[in-house]
Amino acid sequence: MSNSQVQIFDTTLRDGEQVPGCKLNTEQKVVIAEQLDFLGVDIIEAGFPVSSPGDFKSVEEISKTVKNATVCGLTRSVENDIKVAAEALKYAKKPRIHTGIGTSDSHIIHKFKSNREDIIQRAYAAVSYAKSFVEDVEFYAEDAGRTDNDYLARVCEAAIKAGATVLNIPDTTGYCLPHEYGAKIKYLKENVKGIEKAILSCHCHNDLGLATANSIEGVINGARQIECTINGIGERAGNTALEEVVMILKQHPYLNLDTNIQTEMLYGISQLVSDSMGIYTQPNKAIVGANAFAHSSGIHQDGVIKNRETYEIIDPKEVGVTESAIVLTARSGRAALAYRAKNVGYELTKLQLDEVYANFLTFADKKKEINDNDIHQIIETSKVYQQIIST
Numbered sequence: 001m002s003n004s005q006v007q008i009f010d011t012t013l014r015d016g017e018q019v020p021g022c023k024l025n026t027e028q029k030v031v032i033a034e035q036l037d038f039l040g041v042d043i044i045e046a047g048f049p050v051s052s053p054g055d056f057k058s059v060e061e062i063s064k065t066v067k068n069a070t071v072c073g074l075t076r077s078v079e080n081d082i083k084v085a086a087e088a089l090k091y092a093k094k095p096r097i098h099t100g101i102g103t104s105d106s107h108i109i110h111k112f113k114s115n116r117e118d119i120i121q122r123a124y125a126a127v128s129y130a131k132s133f134v135e136d137v138e139f140y141a142e143d144a145g146r147t148d149n150d151y152l153a154r155v156c157e158a159a160i161k162a163g164a165t166v167l168n169i170p171d172t173t174g175y176c177l178p179h180e181y182g183a184k185i186k187y188l189k190e191n192v193k194g195i196e197k198a199i200l201s202c203h204c205h206n207d208l209g210l211a212t213a214n215s216i217e218g219v220i221n222g223a224r225q226i227e228c229t230i231n232g233i234g235e236r237a238g239n240t241a242l243e244e245v246v247m248i249l250k251q252h253p254y255l256n257l258d259t260n261i262q263t264e265m266l267y268g269i270s271q272l273v274s275d276s277m278g279i280y281t282q283p284n285k286a287i288v289g290a291n292a293f294a295h296s297s298g299i300h301q302d303g304v305i306k307n308r309e310t311y312e313i314i315d316p317k318e319v320g321v322t323e324s325a326i327v328l329t330a331r332s333g334r335a336a337l338a339y340r341a342k343n344v345g346y347e348l349t350k351l352q353l354d355e356v357y358a359n360f361l362t363f364a365d366k367k368k369e370i371n372d373n374d375i376h377q378i379i380e381t382s383k384v385y386q387q388i389i390s391t
């Protein structure tokens with residue numbers, strides 16, 4: 001793998017599916033996994049096999065179906081979890097076991113009622129046991145975001161000694177600021193013995209709206225895998241949004257960080273996930289929201305009609321959206337009305353436009369948004385209608 005390549009680890013079907021009320025059945029999961037494979041993700045986290053017979057079956061079916069991506073199953077640092085995950089992954093062309101344990105003092109004291117040395121031993125034992133089933137073992141240090149860096153480095157060293165190929169550094173509670181998360185990755189890169197044998201992975205939650213920024217800081221500081229979900233869905237405020245990190249790296253080529261994602265599929269897969277889960281994506285969601293390429297104020301519309309790049313940094317086609325939308329509201333100007341009128345078959349002169357625009361404003365004050373039928377009606381009821389259709 002070249003040093004500029006960032007692996008995209010999709011966890012829509014595991015962390016993403018932890019959204020309350022959004023359970024998917026096995027068939028739906030297989031359909032999404034196939035699309036993720038076509039999209040070009042490098043790893044699909046298909047589920048947590050020990051958690052239920054349904055999850056086991058989903059991981060097994062996804063393992064049979066996926067052709068290119070690595071298929072991954074989550075476990076705790078518990079032998080039975082690992083054994084069950086290995087069993088569920090047995091048909092995968094490229095299986096990965098993702099095992100780990102909480103490393104912050106809060107997790108060690110309250111969750112495990114244990115101590116730091118014991119946690120290191122459990123981490124080592126879990127990775128060693130997972131290695132007895134598969135070559136590719138990812139270790140997560142849960143709540144790494146709130147774990148002090150010296151201790152985290154010692155846990156990572158133990159995981160590498162046991163054979164971990166990937167070290168996941170989750171900001172489980174979405175607590176870190178971008179510069180802190182970046183510094184954590186840099187610290188591990190510089191202080192963990194044997195770090196060259198493993199890839200560092202970012203897994204950031206969005207409790208403070210920083211998941212995407214933190215993941216980008218992570219890769220700028222040396223991580224080479226990002227864990228993310230379609231539409232940023234996931235526990236509480238969600239995970240890093242796949243479409244956001246991918247487009248950030250694509251829009252900033254000087255970072256020299258690439259992914260294998262076929263970006264033209266992003267909008268379609270966003271719709272598939274939101275329809276399957278019954279969660280509607282917020283209209284202003286970056287990249288895939290309904291308004292991500294819609295322009296509504298007169299000043300912006302005039303600029304975009306003259307040259308799309310005045311107010312758009314991404315060509316909508318690059319992410320699978322057919323075209324930018326010029327939305328007609330009472331805030332729209334003449335340029336937008338002329339543009340939309342032309343699209344439905346009316347070429348207006350300047351004087352005709354002045355007349356139709358006055359009529360449009362009366363309509364638009366009564367209605368939130370003017371559609372194509374309304375445009376016909378506005379033109380048909382304007383004083384210059386006969387003149388327009390006879391030219």
Ligand code: KIV
Nearest residue numbers: 015140142143170172
């Ligand atoms: O957020 C987290 O810490 C996780 C781990 C289980 C990887 O999802």
Ligand code: ZN
Nearest residue numbers: 015170172203
């Ligand atoms: Zn998580």
